[in-house]
Every structure is written in structure tokens, then in C-alpha cells.
Amino acid sequence: MATASTTQRLFQQFEPELLKKVQQVGLVRKFKAEEYLMQTGQQIRSAVLVLDGVIKVFREDDEGNEVFMYNLHPGEACAISMTCAARQLSSQIMAKALVDTEVLAIPVELMDEWALKYRSWYQFVLETYRSRFEELLDTLDHIAFRNLDERLLWYLKQHQKSLKSNFIKTSFTDIALELNSSREVISRLMKKLAEKGHVKLHKNEVEILNLKM
Amino acid sequence: MATASTTQRLFQQFEPELLKKVQQVGLVRKFKAEEYLMQTGQQIRSAVLVLDGVIKVFREDDEGNEVFMYNLHPGEACAISMTCAARQLSSQIMAKALVDTEVLAIPVELMDEWALKYRSWYQFVLETYRSRFEELLDTLDHIAFRNLDERLLWYLKQHQKSLKSNFIKTSFTDIALELNSSREVISRLMKKLAEKGHVKLHKNEVEILNLKM
DNA sequence: ACCCTCCTGTGATGCTTATCACGCCCAAAG
DNA sequence: CTTTGGGCGTGATAAGCATCACAGGAGGGT
Structure with a gap:
């Protein structure tokens, strides 16, 4: 077998x-x-x-x-x-x-x-x-010890490693749930990460570009 | 032996x-x-x-x-x-x-x-x-999940149980360190607890009166 | 096409907590 | 006695985040 x-x-x-x-x-x-x-x-x-x-x-x-x-x-x-x-x-x-x-x-x-x-x-x-x-x-x-922005990065890194993929198909609502935060806050933080070029946002999916900071 | x-x-x-x-x-x-x-x-x-x-x-x-x-x-x-x-x-x-x-x-x-x-x-x-x-x-x-006031109560309960004593000889500064907070905040929360009759504050010591809430 | 639902963006507001800036008390050391 | 340092109380201010309110877009079902 x-x-x-x-x-x-x-x-x-x-x-x-x-x-x-x-x-x-x-x-x-x-x-x-x-x-x-x-x-x-x-x-x-x-x-x-x-x-x-x-x-x-x-x-x-x-x-x-x-x-x-x-x-x-x-x-x-x-x-x-x-x-x-x-x-x-x-x-x-x-x-x-x-x-x-x-x-x-x-x-x-x-x-x-x-x-x-x-x-x-x-x-x-x-x-x-x-x-x-x-x-x-x-x-x-x-x-x-970490603020939400760092924890979000950590979340992304974990998923990248666990799933061996740069695409995370999870809604902001679900990410917020996992980090004990709220959708709105995740939305704003993601926007910041996108502006800094770390991620690219798609519909219902986050693409990880570069998490090295 | x-x-x-x-x-x-x-x-x-x-x-x-x-x-x-x-x-x-x-x-x-x-x-x-x-x-x-x-x-x-x-x-x-x-x-x-x-x-x-x-x-x-x-x-x-x-x-x-x-x-x-x-x-x-x-x-x-x-x-x-x-x-x-x-x-x-x-x-x-x-x-x-x-x-x-x-x-x-x-x-x-x-x-x-x-x-x-x-x-x-x-x-x-x-x-x-x-x-x-x-x-x-x-x-x-x-x-x-808990706010600092609940965590402080938890801290007090733990010490009460561990030390089998209602007297905790610890400075607010040290309690703050353990709860990752600051002395001032602990001071204010302790005052509230004292007002509600849960603890009695002495010099360099907290007396636990009743933590049932 | 239309509705309905899920996902997202954004401003306004307020709570919790951290931080700063004092001043007070007390005790130990000089 | 005076100085010094540690512990404490308290107001003012600000950061971080939650929550509310609302709007728009994308897709699926009928």
C-alpha cells in the first residue's frame, strides 16, 4: 500500500x-x-x-x-x-x-x-x-508582546510555510477571527502591507510577495 | 531521612x-x-x-x-x-x-x-x-481574551492558591512586570478592587479579602 | 436582469491601556 | 536632621484597537 x-x-x-x-x-x-x-x-x-x-x-x-x-x-x-x-x-x-x-x-x-x-x-x-x-x-x-501588525505578518509567514504557497485563500473576516481582531482592522493593516509591497491583494485571496522586513 | x-x-x-x-x-x-x-x-x-x-x-x-x-x-x-x-x-x-x-x-x-x-x-x-x-x-x-482587570484578579487568585495565604507581599511594580503592564495602571486597578471590597491595600502588601465576583 | 449574500474599504467614535509628568510618603543611610 | 531612593497616587495625553455605520463590488441563484 x-x-x-x-x-x-x-x-x-x-x-x-x-x-x-x-x-x-x-x-x-x-x-x-x-x-x-x-x-x-x-x-x-x-x-x-x-x-x-x-x-x-x-x-x-x-x-x-x-x-x-x-x-x-x-x-x-x-x-x-x-x-x-x-x-x-x-x-x-x-x-x-x-x-x-x-x-x-x-x-x-x-x-x-x-x-x-x-x-x-x-x-x-x-x-x-x-x-x-x-x-x-x-x-x-x-x-x-506583539502588536497586531506584527502578528498579522506572523500569520502570513506561518501560512506560507505550512501551505508551501504564496497564495492564501482566506477572507479578512476569517483572519480577523484567528487573530482575535476585527475585519476592519485587518483590512486597514493589509492595505498598509500592500502599500509597502509585502503583499498583493486579490479578491478572496492574499498573495505574499515578500515578507522580509 | x-x-x-x-x-x-x-x-x-x-x-x-x-x-x-x-x-x-x-x-x-x-x-x-x-x-x-x-x-x-x-x-x-x-x-x-x-x-x-x-x-x-x-x-x-x-x-x-x-x-x-x-x-x-x-x-x-x-x-x-x-x-x-x-x-x-x-x-x-x-x-x-x-x-x-x-x-x-x-x-x-x-x-x-x-x-x-x-x-x-x-x-x-x-x-x-x-x-x-x-x-x-x-x-x-x-x-x-481578558482585560487587565480580570487578569489582575486571576493573578491574585493564583497567588492566593499557590502560597496558601491572603497576603501578597509584592510591589505594584513587580505585579505590573508580571502582567506586562505598568505600575500606574495596576495602582488604579487595585484602587478599584479595594473600593469594591475585594482587597485591602497595605504598605508593600496586598491583603485579599474576597475574590468571588 | 434582479436580488441576495459575502467580501471589502473607510470614516467616526470611544474604550483600554501605555506613557509622561508630577508630587507625596516613608525608611534607610549619611 | 537631611538626603536619597523606592513605592505609591493621580492627572493629562496619546497609541492601538474595537465597534458602528454605511457604501460599493463581485458572484451565484432564480
Whole structure:
């Protein structure tokens, strides 16, 4: 199957035996762009490894405000899914496919078993945590210290990197939602960025020209 | 020794054999109030379990701004120390004792060994991550969505809980630093809180009367 | 063609918070 | 006693952003 070579490429650090098991028991699940992989309060029964695509992980509060946490890419895993799965807790987060996405779901029971058996799995879990933690701290820094114009730039850079594209097909309204701002403000800031030659604005789409400042 | 009963009480979930090892190899280190346990860029060579006291974990950027992350209490462990130790990385965070504090340092080599050997240790590491992650998310929520007055209340509640005391001996200047605000603003907000009967202001000290709102 | 909806641009206004500029009190040091 | 420095209170001012109000354009459906 196609998954075998993909997993092998993405998870080279796994011991051969572990890799084989991952391929055997991992359940491939596909999601369309914009589809939700996980929603607040949902029970988690498996750890999620990303095979292809991009997953946006974020939080939403009672009033519909959202906090962006980080994006997940192929070869990465969702830290939340790991702990919550391990402890049978419901998640407090949302995960949404930004493009068509493919993940590998590992049943929770095996997580524990593997951790005790395969050093590379344990290391992988730890590394997953470490990276997500770092990313979350980075997000925290930006929200705490940066003004909206810098955060907007950061948003654009993130999407450019995650989607490997200079075209972002998102409405200002959605960008505003993600940055906890308002459409009008984003509109004005985008205009400034366009004037400075960093972006070019199209209908329903932002083209990134040059974000070096 | 005194540590034996303390560790037993705090880490009941550990298997007896693991508990014994923890007591054998754990190095007890004491810190005075206000002392730093860890500073940005410092190499980490052991995981830290808190035995007594309170540790404030936070970040500091180039310009001296700080972001509060969470407080650690007896029975808890520093997630950062765990991953960084495991991967021999330097920390990007600061940790400071809020009161006289006692910790148990576990050499990094044993972390890996125990993870493969003791289910309860692996569970403990996972749980540590999960809790710190949750706390970090909580902090993120507050910074992203709450106004300064609510964040000040949150700050007071945290200290009340962590220090188990209704008296906070901290200058407004320091509180402002922690909340990324300015002394004047804290002064005005405190006055409001005092007028509403939530706190009573003393020289160099805030007395918490009632934070229920 | 027409309507309807979604996306965008722009001015006006006000809230929250940062910053500046003082002056006051108190305590420790000279 | 006087000086000095740290903590505090308070007004004035301004930056950053949210919100409201309104208008125009583009596209899809009927």
C-alpha cells in the first residue's frame, strides 16, 4: 500500500519492528479541507500522526473566540491526542484540516504498550511534546508582546510555510477571527502591507510577495 | 531521612520499587525564596520534582518582558526540564522560587531508563505534560481574551492558591512586570478592587479579602 | 436582469491601556 | 536632621484597537 513508503519516509527514526507495527495497526483516515478532525469536548480514542496535509490546532471559548495554537505537518503528531488518549480524557481543543489531509490513528492501548517497549516511540512522544510546547510558547510570546501588525505578518509567514504557497485563500473576516481582531482592522493593516509591497491583494485571496522586513 | 516520607506522600502513584529508586538517586536541592532555579540558556541535566514550596516558571524576552507560564507545587514536575534534559537542550525559560523551596533532581540518564521500565513513571511524565499544557493554555486564554482587570484578579487568585495565604507581599511594580503592564495602571486597578471590597491595600502588601465576583 | 449574500474599504467614535509628568510618603543611610 | 531612593497616587495625553455605520463590488441563484 501507499502508506508503507510514506510512513517509512516520515518516521525514519522508528525501529523497524515498530515501523511495521505502525503500518499494521495504524488506521488511515482522510479529511477534506476545512473538515474538523476533533472538536471541543470530543472523546479521544487514538493518537494522531499526520501523513499528509496541514492541521490547524486551536482553542475556542464560550463566546466563539478562538486561539490559534499551532499547525501540524506530515511526520508530526498531536500532543493533545496523545495525553488525552492515554488518560481517556476529552479534549479541550479543536483540530481542522487546512487542506486535504491524511492521518494515521493509533489506538490508545498500543501507545502505552509501545512506550514501554520501543525506545524510539517513547522518544517520539517526548519530542512531540517538546515541539508543541515550544510552538505554544512562541504563540504566547506573540500574543503577549506583539502588536497586531506584527502578528498579522506572523500569520502570513506561518501560512506560507505550512501551505508551501504564496497564495492564501482566506477572507479578512476569517483572519480577523484567528487573530482575535476585527475585519476592519485587518483590512486597514493589509492595505498598509500592500502599500509597502509585502503583499498583493486579490479578491478572496492574499498573495505574499515578500515578507522580509 | 525526612525526604522518604515526603516522597512517599507526594508520589503515591509510583510503584514501590520506583519510589525506592527515586529516594535513592534523587538529589535534594534547596532554594531560598526569590532564588532562580533555572535561567534562559542554561543547560539542563536533570528532571525536577517539587517536594516543597512554589516555583514560578516563566519566559523572558530580549527586552526584559516576561510571560508567566505557571506555578509548580509539591508533587508536580517541570515538563520543560524533562524534555530538555532528555534531549540535552538548553532551556528557554526561567524558574524562580517564590518561597523557600525544596526539589528532587533526577539525573537525565535515569529518565529514559525508567520510562521503559516503570509504567507509573511513564504515566507520571505524560501527566506532567498534560497538566503543564493545560495550564499554559489557560494562561494563553487569559492573555488573549481578558482585560487587565480580570487578569489582575486571576493573578491574585493564583497567588492566593499557590502560597496558601491572603497576603501578597509584592510591589505594584513587580505585579505590573508580571502582567506586562505598568505600575500606574495596576495602582488604579487595585484602587478599584479595594473600593469594591475585594482587597485591602497595605504598605508593600496586598491583603485579599474576597475574590468571588 | 434582479436580488441576495459575502467580501471589502473607510470614516467616526470611544474604550483600554501605555506613557509622561508630577508630587507625596516613608525608611534607610549619611 | 537631611538626603536619597523606592513605592505609591493621580492627572493629562496619546497609541492601538474595537465597534458602528454605511457604501460599493463581485458572484451565484432564480
